[in-house]
Amino acid sequence: MRPAADDPASYPVHLDLTGRAVTVVGGGPVAARKVRGLLAVGAVVTVVAPRVCAELAGTAAAGGLHWRPRRYAAGDLDGAWLAVTATGDPATDGAVECDATTLRTFCVRADRAGAGTAATPATVRRDGLVISVGADGVTGRGERADPGRAVAVRDAVLPIAQRAVALAVDTGRVPLRRRRPGVGRIALVGAGPGGDADLITVRGMRELAAADVVAHDRSVPGELLSRLAPAVQRVDAGPVSARHGTSTLDVEALLEHARAGQRVVCLVAGDPSRGMVAAELAAAGRSAGIAVTVVRGVTTAAAVPITAPAVAHRRTGRRVALLRY
Ligand SMILES: C[C@@]1(CC(=O)O)c2cc3[nH]c(cc4nc(cc5[nH]c(cc(n2)[C@H]1CCC(=O)O)[C@@](C)(CC(=O)O)[C@@H]5CCC(=O)O)C(CC(=O)O)=C4CCC(=O)O)c(CCC(=O)O)c3CC(=O)O
Numbered sequence: 001m002r003p004a005a006d007d008p009a010s011y012p013v014h015l016d017l018t019g020r021a022v023t024v025v026g027g028g029p030v031a032a033r034k035v036r037g038l039l040a041v042g043a044v045v046t047v048v049a050p051r052v053c054a055e056l057a058g059t060a061a062a063g064g065l066h067w068r069p070r071r072y073a074a075g076d077l078d079g080a081w082l083a084v085t086a087t088g089d090p091a092t093d094g095a096v097e098c099d100a101t102t103l104r105t106f107c108v109r110a111d112r113a114g115a116g117t118a119a120t121p122a123t124v125r126r127d128g129l130v131i132s133v134g135a136d137g138v139t140g141r142g143e144r145a146d147p148g149r150a151v152a153v154r155d156a157v158l159p160i161a162q163r164a165v166a167l168a169v170d171t172g173r174v175p176l177r178r179r180r181p182g183v184g185r186i187a188l189v190g191a192g193p194g195g196d197a198d199l200i201t202v203r204g205m206r207e208l209a210a211a212d213v214v215a216h217d218r219s220v221p222g223e224l225l226s227r228l229a230p231a232v233q234r235v236d237a238g239p240v241s242a243r244h245g246t247s248t249l250d251v252e253a254l255l256e257h258a259r260a261g262q263r264v265v266c267l268v269a270g271d272p273s274r275g276m277v278a279a280e281l282a283a284a285g286r287s288a289g290i291a292v293t294v295v296r297g298v299t300t301a302a303a304v305p306i307t308a309p310a311v312a313h314r315r316t317g318r319r320v321a322l323l324r325y
Pocket residue numbers: 033034037108109110111112113114118119120121122123133134135136138144145146147148149150151
C-alpha cells in the first residue's frame with residue numbers, strides 16, 4: 001500500500017445531511033448555490049455573513065435557513081456536520097477551515113481547491129441515481145482543480161448516461177432491478193404477436209429490465225427470455241391464455257414473490273389487457289394487497305393482416321373487423 005501522502009486521490013462519499021446542521025460562511029452567489037443544494041437534500045442550514053444576497057435573504061425571511069447577520073466567529077461551527085466557506089476573504093476562509101479541522105468537521109473551501117478537506121462535485125440526479133464528477137486530488141494537495149472541467153465532464157457524461165438507460169430499456173440487457181427489499185408488485189406484460197421479440201412495447205421492456213422473477217407463457221419469444229440477466233428467476237407457466245386463464249399459473253407463488261419484495265413479471269403473448277388472466281390476477285392481487293399492473297401488448301389479432309396481407313388489401317378486403325380479441 002502506498003503511503004497516504006503520495007496518494008493525491010480524494011475519497012468520494014455521499015453524505016446524508018437530512019435534518020443535520022450545516023454552517024455556511026458567506027452570503028454571496030456562491031454561498032447561495034451551495035445553500036440551494038444543501039436545502040434540497042434536507043440539511044438544516046445556518047448562514048453566517050454580515051450581508052447576504054437577495055436569494056438568501058428571501059430564504060431566510062421564509063424561514064428556510066437561520067441567518068446570523070455578522071462576521072464569522074469561533075463557535076459558529078459548533079454542532080455542524082459540515083462547514084462551507086465562501087467569503088472571498090482568504091483569512092476568513094482559512095480560519096473556518098482551521099476551526100473545522102480542530103472540530104473534525106469536514107470543510108468545503110470555495111476559494112482554494114487544495115486547502116479544504118472536502119469539495120462539492122458537479123452532480124446530476126436521474127431516476128434515483130446521482131452522477132457526481134469531481135477533480136481528483138482536491139483535498140490535501142494544494143493543487144488548484146478547475147471546476148469547469150468537472151462541470152464539462154458531467155455535462156458530457158449526462159447524455160451518455162441517458163443513452164445507456166435508454167439502451168437498457170430497449171434491449172433489457174442492462175438489469176435495472178433495485179435489489180433492495182421493499183414492496184413488490186406484479187406486472188402482466190403483453191409480449192405482442194407471433195414469435196417476434198421486437199414487438200413488445202417499450203414499457204414492457206422496462207418492466208422486464210426491472211424484474212426479479214419472470215413467469216412466462218410458453219409461446220413468448222425465447223429471445224426475450226434469453227436477454228434476461230442470469231439472476232432473474234424464470235418460471236415456465238405453460239400455456240397462459242384467455243382460454244386457460246391463470247389455471248396453469250401458480251398465482252400464489254407469484255404473490256409470495258411479490259410479498260417478499262420482488263418485482264414479478266408475468267409475460268404472455270399478445271395483449272392480455274382484456275382477458276381472463278388480467279382479471280384473475282387483478283382479483284388475486286387485490287385480496288393479497290399486492291399491486292398488479294397490466295402493460296398492454298400488440299394484439300395477436302394484428303398478426304392476421306400481416307401474415308395474410310390479402311385480408312387488408314384494399315381490392316380484396318375493405319375492412320378488418322376484430323369481433324373479439
Ligand atoms: C474546489 C471547489 C470547491 C467547492 O466549492 O466545493 C471549487 C473551487 C472553485 N470554483 C471556482 C470558480 C467557479 N466554480 C464554478 C462552479 C462550480 N464549482 C463547483 C465546485 C468546486 N469549485 C469545487 C471543485 C470541484 C471539482 O472540480 O472537483 C461546482 C462543480 C459545484 C458547486 O459549486 O456546487 C460548481 C458547478 C455548478 C454547476 O452545477 O453548474 C463557477 C461557475 C459559476 O459560478 O457559474 C466558477 C466561476 C467561473 C470559472 O472560473 O469557471 C474557483 C475560482 C474562484 C476565483 O477565481 O475566485 C474555485 C477556487 C479554485 O479553483 O481553487
